Amino acid sequence: MDLHLEGISHTYGDIKVLEDINLTINDGEIVCIVGPSGCGKSTLLRFIGGLERPDKGQVLQMGHPPVDSLNPLTYIFQDFALLPWRSVRGNISLVLEDHGIKGKKADPIISDVLARTNLSEFAKAYPRQLSGGMKQRVAIARALAVRPAVMLMDEPLSALDSQTRELLMDDLIDLWERDRFTACYVTHNLNEAVRLGHKIVVLSRRPGKIREIVDIDLPLNQRKDHSELLDQKQKQLWSIMREEARAADKELVHG
Numbered sequence: 001m002d003l004h005l006e007g008i009s010h011t012y013g014d015i016k017v018l019e020d021i022n023l024t025i026n027d028g029e030i031v032c033i034v035g036p037s038g039c040g041k042s043t044l045l046r047f048i049g050g051l052e053r054p055d056k057g058q059v060l061q062m063g064h065p066p067v068d069s070l071n072p073l074t075y076i077f078q079d080f081a082l083l084p085w086r087s088v089r090g091n092i093s094l095v096l097e098d099h100g101i102k103g104k105k106a107d108p109i110i111s112d113v114l115a116r117t118n119l120s121e122f123a124k125a126y127p128r129q130l131s132g133g134m135k136q137r138v139a140i141a142r143a144l145a146v147r148p149a150v151m152l153m154d155e156p157l158s159a160l161d162s163q164t165r166e167l168l169m170d171d172l173i174d175l176w177e178r179d180r181f182t183a184c185y186v187t188h189n190l191n192e193a194v195r196l197g198h199k200i201v202v203l204s205r206r207p208g209k210i211r212e213i214v215d216i217d218l219p220l221n222q223r224k225d226h227s228e229l230l231d232q233k234q235k236q237l238w239s240i241m242r243e244e245a246r247a248a249d250k251e252l253v254h255g
């Protein structure tokens, strides 16, 4: 399923947040959204997920989600959002229970996503027993269990230390190589963007407009071996963003 964002603009009170966003997220593609603080990245993700409606413009879903998709647009948040009183298996089972899938019908789905996220041996563990990286793996497994057409990821790795972030990026790339998912991935981190994005959308400071879209054609699983190209892309992104980020920073300081 492809998503088409057409002419999205939005104002909260007297704050214009987004202006005329036009973007296509193609099936099987990871689109990263970067931009200075407060430029409307998370707001845009909420519009894509249908949690809120923009004042102007629309998000069109073209094509069909996977036949067995329980939730075509599924979020993964920075703070994992796991229930502490449920085990890893129980947390994943919850999203299936919401759709009436329980017991023997749920078991193979849960086992599959646990295996894909290398969590099989942690099925009975509780969130308090897990590191931040493991908790986020559970959140990813839970998202995969509903067979989303598009995963909406809002700073999914930003609560993690840099080594854990590296490991999770490797995991996401492995997952994508095995079964190409579609994602819209909001991040502050340009290194994450160049490692994971097929397309990187740079927003201006508020009101967020598309400044530029940078494509990276190199396959995800080969990127680590081409650090020069990634450095160059990261510099390119930073040079587009630097002035915007500086201006946004001053705006926050001076109100």
Ligand SMILES: Nc1ncnc2c1ncn2[C@@H]1O[C@H](COP(=O)(O)OP(=O)(O)OP(=O)(O)O)[C@@H](O)[C@H]1O
Pocket: 012, 015, 017, 035, 036, 037, 038, 039, 040, 041, 042, 043, 044, 188
């Ligand atoms: N529900 C809301 N009501 C009023 N203002 C809002 C609401 N949601 C967001 N805003 C404002 O809209 C602007 C954009 O917020 P948003 O969280 O989308 O930006 P962001 O780019 O994701 O920020 P950051 O990078 O700091 O996470 C901010 O000024 C924010 O205060």
